[in-house]
Amino acid sequence: MSQTLSNADHLLTTRGVSAQLGAFVVAASFDRAGAQAAFALGDGSVRLLAGEAWLTVPAHDGGALTLAADTTPSGFVSGGDDGRLIRIGRDGAVREVASYGMKWVEHAISFAEGKAALLACSVGKHVHIFDGAGAKLKTLTHPSSVTGLVFDAKGKRIAASHYNGASLWFVASKSDSPRLLEWKGSHIGIAISPDGDAVVTAMQENALHGWRLSDGQHMRMSGYPAKTAALAFTRSGKWLATSGAESVVLWPFTGGGPMGKSPTELAGGDETLCTFIAPHPQQEAVAAGFSDGLVVLAEIGSSRILPVAATGRGSVSAMAWSPDGTKLAFGTETGFAAVVDFTKR
């Protein structure tokens, strides 16, 4: 790691493929094989990138709101404010999974492991779950609009954030009543730890709230100057990485933490807000994007910072790793998008 911040664009220029897409990058994702990247945009299109070949998919009439890998090795699912949940093939072909009229499809997620395959999306207060073929399995209803949606690591449970807490459902359960995780206020995003024991939400009041499921312990994590838009556990589950501060804030989930422990802060010091994070899928490292456009890779153990892209291309609004962790996709509010390849050469 000999690059310095004065040459912060080294990785992007030598190992990146990038483009100005002309619209707010709402979400980024790789397909499950890691062969193709996708960017969902505020103009309703989804742009696919394999190698250096871009493909534009006119996916949604209005704006795209959410994007995820499909359950199959290739392809994606996306939702938009046209009320549609669609599958997008590697070739850009669009198949509609469901349509909900004027309601927005705000969150779409997928799960695939072995033969198990699930799709889920949130529309207002409802979460709709589909099998891998796109057949509807069930609808889960919440007390208020769903603001975040996540499967656990095994695809057994699905958790949704909403007002006054979160709901945790067993996907295969016949009796449709969730475990309610209650905490007063507006919860606006959600993450679940890899071991499935901790559920954490982001809150309107620039703080996080967590529940340890085994003993019902509440966890409060505060001190953010802004709302946390992105939160995710590292692969080991030892750290919860979050945006919303002028550094990458990592809460320790080991040895009884995060209660009574200070978070670790990485890549701080520039007084610019960390707007997005994406934990590496294999290593204890986190990719982070900032409001000035800076993108870095931070190694947690050593606190070493590797610059990926320099400032000046717009506030980072989306990031995703390929499943093997060799490629990072990111996009900005002003429509810049790139994939950087970290493969050993």
Place this chain on the structure above:
Amino acid sequence: MSDAAKPTADQVPVTVLTGYLGAGKTTLLNRILTEQHGRKYAVVINEFGELGVDNDLVVDTDEEVFEMNNGCICCTVRGDLIRIVGGLMKRRDKFDGIIIETTGLADPAPVAQTFFVDETVRTKTRLDAIVTVVDAKNLPARLIDSAEAAGQIAFADVIVLNKTDLVSPDELDAVEAQIRRINKFATIHRTSRGNVPVTELLEQRAFDLERVLEHTPNFLIEDTHEHNEEVASMSFEVAEPLDQEKFNAWIGALLAEKGGDMLRTKGILSYAGEDRRFAFQAVHMMADGDFIGKWKAGEPRVSRLVFIGRNLNRPQLRRGFESTRAK
């Protein structure tokens, strides 16, 4: 633009359209959406089915009001609007403004407060005006049987006094006088089928007060009588420059103590040693302010403050405001 410029150029104007059921809100909204005025509006509606327009800029939502966890019970905001405005800002080049329709029974405070509380909403949008549609025939009865009707009038920057063809000229004058007792600062348009030019409703910049003050010649008229329990409005003037710290301390304490009764507070202030006008506004306890353009040459630098609310104590408010003068 000078250094006095507010960061408004990039902020999307938001119009809140409120009014009791049957007052003619939906008719007015349909007209705004179908009339050729060369502007495009994203519209957030709650009563889907009534609106005869279907396009990708119409958003159907459930009003979701929640309390902020800051210990203040009147500090309620609309969570659905935070999400929707955030979503719309990702394609903001597609429209010129946002119109938010509230349900007939809605208290306008949570909608207005949303524009103070959420950082994203606050930086990317500007609450342009609260437009309240009232029904000339039924308003007197509504004011008796519902607290919301008075609240909607109190919050209004613009009032569309609709269905005027259903009442006599005398009744109409009486209704208007009743509105004026609650809110003497709003612009009133008399209409029969919501037929007021769109240019009189949208992009008014009413919330930042400049226009209201310019168009209120009888700004200083004293109330002839005041029923404390009813919503009323009062205005005050101070000719000498104010001390910014003293003003903040006074208004902060006042709103913290009486914010539940203070529906809206607005002001244009002249601070000592400052060439620019300061626009102050508050909804209940939530206050916000910004320096706006410079005072014009020769213009008297008078600080003006308007309160709309219940249990307003005129001498106390006057003494308090006057105590913030820079010595």
